[in-house]
Amino acid sequence: MPPVDARTEPIRRAVASGEFGKAQALWEDYAGRLAEEVRSGTFSSAKLEATRELAEWCRVTALCARSHAQGRLNRMAIARQYGAPCAASASASRISARA
Amino acid sequence: MGTVSSSLTSPVTVYSGSSGSAGSSGSTSPTGLFTGTSAYSADLQAVITRAVQIATLPIELLQNQQSFLTGQSNAQTALDTDFSALQTAVQNIGTAMSGGSFQTDISDPTIVGATLGDGATQGVYAIDVQDIGAYATSMTPSSWNATETVAGKPDAFQLVVGANTYSITGTDDSAGSVAAAINARYGNLVDATVVNVGSSSAPDNRISLQSATLGPMTLDIKNAAGTSLQTQGATPGRLASYEIDNSGKVVTSNSRTVTVSDGVELTMLASDNGTPADVTVTQSPSALDSAMSTFAAKYNQAVKDVAAQRGQSAGALQATPILTELQRSLSAISTYSSSGAISGLNDLGLQLNDDGSLTYTEGTLLSADIGNSSAVTAFMGSATTGGFLEAAANALTNIEDPTVGLLKNAETTTQTQIADIGAQIAAKQAQVTQLQTNLTSQMAAADSMISMVQQQYQEISGMFAAMQVEDQMYATG
Numbered sequence: 310m311p312p313v314d315a316r317t318e319p320i321r322r323a324v325a326s327g328e329f330g331k332a333q334a335l336w337e338d339y340a341g342r343l344a345e346e347v348r349s350g351t352f353s354s355a356k357l358e359a360t361r362e363l364a365e366w367c368r369v370t371a372l373c374a375r376s377h378a379q380g381r382l383n384r385m386a387i388a389r390q391y392g393a394p395c396a397a398s399a400s401a402s403r404i405s406a407r408a
Numbered sequence: 409m410g411t412v413s414s415s416l417t418s419p420v421t422v423y424s425g426s427s428g429s430a431g432s433s434g435s436t437s438p439t440g441l442f443t444g445t446s447a448y449s450a451d452l453q454a455v456i457t458r459a460v461q462i463a464t465l466p467i468e469l470l471q472n473q474q475s476f477l478t479g480q481s482n483a484q485t486a487l488d489t490d491f492s493a494l495q496t497a498v499q500n501i502g503t504a505m506s507g508g509s510f511q512t513d514i515s516d517p518t519i520v521g522a523t524l525g526d527g528a529t530q531g532v533y534a535i536d537v538q539d540i541g542a543y544a545t546s547m548t549p550s551s552w553n554a555t556e557t558v559a560g561k562p563d564a565f566q567l568v569v570g571a572n573t574y575s576i577t578g579t580d581d582s583a584g585s586v587a588a589a590i591n592a593r594y595g596n597l598v599d600a601t602v603v604n605v606g607s608s609s610a611p612d613n614r615i616s617l618q619s620a621t622l623g624p625m626t627l628d629i630k631n632a633a634g635t636s637l638q639t640q641g642a643t644p645g646r647l648a649s650y651e652i653d654n655s656g657k658v659v660t661s662n663s664r665t666v667t668v669s670d671g672v673e674l675t676m677l678a679s680d681n682g683t684p685a686d687v688t689v690t691q692s693p694s695a696l697d698s699a700m701s702t703f704a705a706k707y708n709q710a711v712k713d714v715a716a717q718r719g720q721s722a723g724a725l726q727a728t729p730i731l732t733e734l735q736r737s738l739s740a741i742s743t744y745s746s747s748g749a750i751s752g753l754n755d756l757g758l759q760l761n762d763d764g765s766l767t768y769t770e771g772t773l774l775s776a777d778i779g780n781s782s783a784v785t786a787f788m789g790s791a792t793t794g795g796f797l798e799a800a801a802n803a804l805t806n807i808e809d810p811t812v813g814l815l816k817n818a819e820t821t822t823q824t825q826i827a828d829i830g831a832q833i834a835a836k837q838a839q840v841t842q843l844q845t846n847l848t849s850q851m852a853a854a855d856s857m858i859s860m861v862q863q864q865y866q867e868i869s870g871m872f873a874a875m876q877v878e879d880q881m882y883a884t885g
Contacts, residue, residue: 321642321643322539322542322643322646324643325542325545325641325643325645325646326539326540326541326542326646326679327540327542328540328678328679330678331678331679366642368605369547369603369605370545370641370643372603372604372605373545373547373601373603373616373618376601376602376603376616377599377601377616377618379601380591380599380601381599384591
């Protein structure tokens with residue numbers, strides 16, 4: 310397991326939780342700071358390797374999450390064909406966003 | 409229902425007598441007369457008609473019974489429709505009371521979703537989703553390459569979920585087969601999937617395991633030798649954490665769906681960055697009013713149709729015991745009372761009129777519910793937990809139950825009786841037809857014989873007359 314980095318940990322937590330929108334925003338912020346370090350000459354090869362590892366981890370984790378989600382969707386579709394009971398009564402509630 | 413041949417309800421068939429061939433059965437005469445050649449053919453027809461009319465009397469009696477029972481059956485079916493509709497109306501009140509008439513308004517639907525069920529009450533729930541948590545994961549560190557120890561015989565693997573170990577065997581040792589075996593047997597604990605982390609031209613298939621619950625958890629697959637085949641996720645699983653109504657108490661959960669109140673389930677969708685999401689649960693007045701109005705209408709229809717079976721110009725069910733039972737059930741529903749703050753239907757806007765009907769005043773129930781929700785809930789109860797809804801449901805089940813319901817049983821009994829009488833009528837009809845055939849045959853033979861005798865008499869009479877003429881001519885020379 311890579312060492313905990315206070316700047317990348319929120320990204321890892323968001324990706325691990327499946328909050329990909331939030332992770333993307335964090336990535337953009339992180340990438341901006343990395344670009345600033347490059348421009349200021351403080352960016353190191355070790356930092357580049359850590360960033361590469363983080364990007365690869367995010368890619369694989371996202372792939373896994375998508376695969377798990379696809380599997381669940383497939384099973385739901387199959388279960389519906391056999392009339393399996395729904396997990397929750399969606400018709401019991403109506404959700405509307407507050408203006 | 410049995411049917412009766414139209415030939416029995418029409419005038420008795422009249423046959424034409426034979427014109428001399430004894431034993432023939434004759435044919436139908438369009439004139440309605442027994443047109444035999446003898447002078448007695450009309451008498452013979454009268455004998456047939458009379459005999460058939462007498463034989464038909466029991467059939468007419470059975471037809472009357474059948475007609476009466478058919479009327480009863482139709483009336484029972486109409487009442488069955490009424491009480492079935494009333495039963496549905498009672499169920500719909502229960503649905504409206506138990507969450508069907510509630511709706512939610514969420515300040516930020518990207519943070520939380522809501523599902524309402526039995527016991528939901530109006531209110532505002534503020535949820536601060538501090539962390540939606542994460543599922544524990546593990547993945548094969550490199551391409552899955554397990555091969556069968558003995559060709560054609562899949563190996564047994566060990567699935568490790570937390571402190572527990574389970575044996576799994578796929579149809580073969582491939583990643584897909586092992587993942588399918590895990591999902592089939594232990595899908596409630598862990599979700600397995602095969603992920604290609606390579607490219608389509610250079611696939612790199614691995615098994616990814618994901619815990620079914622949030623929080624840290626060891627997930628592993630071991631081969632027969634006990635060697636671990638998975639690498640635990642770089643970021644361990646975490647419990648979800650949230651705070652309700654700024655209570656200052658942070659709660660953790662191994663599920664993103666949490667029950668914050670009876671009948672109110674919230675599903676955390678994302679962390680809220682410190683701004684709680686408000687979930688406002690309100691009751692839809694239209695749904696509840698609609699359910700109550702429909703109940704009153706269906707109740708009144710049942711009352712009206714039961715009343716139509718009694719008194720002057722009453723229906724076919726007049727004086728039958730089932731009418732009393734139906735009336736009693738309706739009264740039990742409309743006069744249901746409770747010792748609570750809500751004592752009767754009148755408090756909820758359903759006023760019982762002198763003619764036994766109900767009148768619903770819209771908005772009364774909703775007002776009562778807002779003013780004293782617990783009292784309304786206690787009075788109404790549910791179909792299984794007491795209160796008005798259970799009493800009404802039981803009363804209507806006694807009537808409408810498919811096997812033991814009063815109306816259902818009555819309908820079945822009446823239908824059986826109608827069918828029995830139909831069979832009796834058919835048997836009697838066959839007997840009358842046979843009698844008619846026999847009599848016609850006999851009468852045709854009799855007519856033929858009489859015709860022959862008449863003819864012989866006329867010949868002899870003619871011969872005699874000729875002889876007399878000849879004698880006279882001889883005597884007068």
